Amino acid sequence: MQKFLVRRALLAFVTMLSVSLIIFIMSRVSGDPRHIYLDDYSTQEDWDRMGAVLGLDKPYYQQYGIFLKGAFRGDFGESVREGRPVTEVVIERAPATLLLGGVAFTFSLLIGVPLGILSAVKRGTMMDAFGKFVALIGQSAPPFWLGIMLMFFFAVKMGWVPPYGKQDWNSIILPAVTLGWYYAAANLRLVRSAMLDVLDSEYIKLARAKGVNSRTIIMKHAFRNALIPPLTFAGVTIGALVTGSLVVETVFAWPGLGRLAIEALFAFDYPLLQGVVITFTLLYVTAAFVVDVAYAYVDPRIRYA
Numbered sequence: 388m389q390k391f392l393v394r395r396a397l398l399a400f401v402t403m404l405s406v407s408l409i410i411f412i413m414s415r416v417s418g419d420p421r422h423i424y425l426d427d428y429s430t431q432e433d434w435d436r437m438g439a440v441l442g443l444d445k446p447y448y449q450q451y452g453i454f455l456k457g458a459f460r461g462d463f464g465e466s467v468r469e470g471r472p473v474t475e476v477v478i479e480r481a482p483a484t485l486l487l488g489g490v491a492f493t494f495s496l497l498i499g500v501p502l503g504i505l506s507a508v509k510r511g512t513m514m515d516a517f518g519k520f521v522a523l524i525g526q527s528a529p530p531f532w533l534g535i536m537l538m539f540f541f542a543v544k545m546g547w548v549p550p551y552g553k554q555d556w557n558s559i560i561l562p563a564v565t566l567g568w569y570y571a572a573a574n575l576r577l578v579r580s581a582m583l584d585v586l587d588s589e590y591i592k593l594a595r596a597k598g599v600n601s602r603t604i605i606m607k608h609a610f611r612n613a614l615i616p617p618l619t620f621a622g623v624t625i626g627a628l629v630t631g632s633l634v635v636e637t638v639f640a641w642p643g644l645g646r647l648a649i650e651a652l653f654a655f656d657y658p659l660l661q662g663v664v665i666t667f668t669l670l671y672v673t674a675a676f677v678v679d680v681a682y683a684y685v686d687p688r689i690r691y692a
Contacts, residue, residue: 395679399672406668407458410661411451463662468654473662477644481666483553484636484643488628490559491567495624498567499574500617506575507582508605518575525572530631534565534638551640562639566632570624577620581613588612622678626671 421437429437438444445453457463463473506518538561542550549558585591586609594604632645640646644663651659 392680395676399676402672403665403668404455407455407665408451410664411454414657414661415447415450458665463665464658466651466656466659468651468656468659473659476647476659477662477666480642480644480647483641484629484632484645487559487562487566487632487636487641487643488625490563491570491628492625494563494567495570495574495628498571500578503575503578504582504605504610506579507586510583518579522572522576522579525568525575528568530565530569530634531638533568534561534635537561537565538639553642562635562641565638566628566635570628573620574617574624577616578613581616582609585609585613618678618681621681622675625674625678629667629670629674 421434421443425433425437435444443450461474463477465471466473466476469476502518502521506515509515538550541547541561547557548560549555550561552558591604591609595601629644632641632643633648634645635641636643636645637649644666648660648663648667650656651663
């Protein structure tokens with residue numbers, strides 16, 4: 388188990404290192420960052436001085452080393468748009484995104500997993516048809532369209548919830564449903580498929596022949612052995628819910644990292660954008676690492692793969 392954890396930790400480290408290199412290269416390819424800070428009336432001395440401050444007077448490998456050192460310390464420089472340290476701005480916005488992602492993830496599990504189990508157990512019935520219909524609609528509706536429709540009916544027409552922003556506790560309902568609906572539908576299909584495979588296996592038939600209670604068969608034997616595919620998708624879901632928040636946070640004006648990334652992009656605030664991307668990557672890699680550990684717990688064979 389220890390070797391397994393070390394391998395996964397090394398893989399996570401290499402992933403973060405690779406992303407940092409890509410971000411650094413893209414920031415240099417996009418143009419001279421001094422254009423962000425200086426105008427057309429700046430003198431050559433101003434350009435040289437700013438180049439020294441930003442480290443542009445050094446070779447690229449030294450610039451990357453400085454960037455990497457700052458990233459490890461959580462120092463991404465100062466935001467051009469906010470006039471504050473990037474880390475301070477990211478920490479200020481991160482809780483809203485984590486809250487939205489957590490609620491959306493919970494929603495996707497509460498809807499997708501029970502419906503997937505029921506759809507598999509009631510195969511060929513109206514319940515199964517309903518589950519398939521929900522999965523089809525959920526995976527067909529684009530998040531931006533779904534968000535606008537939910538906002539129109541439940542916020543504008545009905546007035547049940549605020550249409551945008553983080554005003555009250557119920558402000559999160561529409562963004563969370565919009566963000567989590569696709570993954571609820573995907574979980575439904577995945578759990579149904581995995582459960583059907585397990586329910587058709589020989590040991591389940593043997594348990595039924597021995598008169599084991601149906602509830603015990605479904606929850607103790609079938610569901611646990613069908614957990615690997617949903618767990619695999621859970622890692623993708625957690626990361627995608629965080630990174631996929633860009634569209635949803637923009638539609639609902641939710642004050643999180645996704646909206647911050649869009650604002651930084653339009654303001655050409657590259658230091659802030661770099662900080663947000665690194666934060667997204669860290670959250671994604673952490674989620675993947677946790678899911679890998681969960682694999683090893685659920686199926687010990689994975690530890691020795």
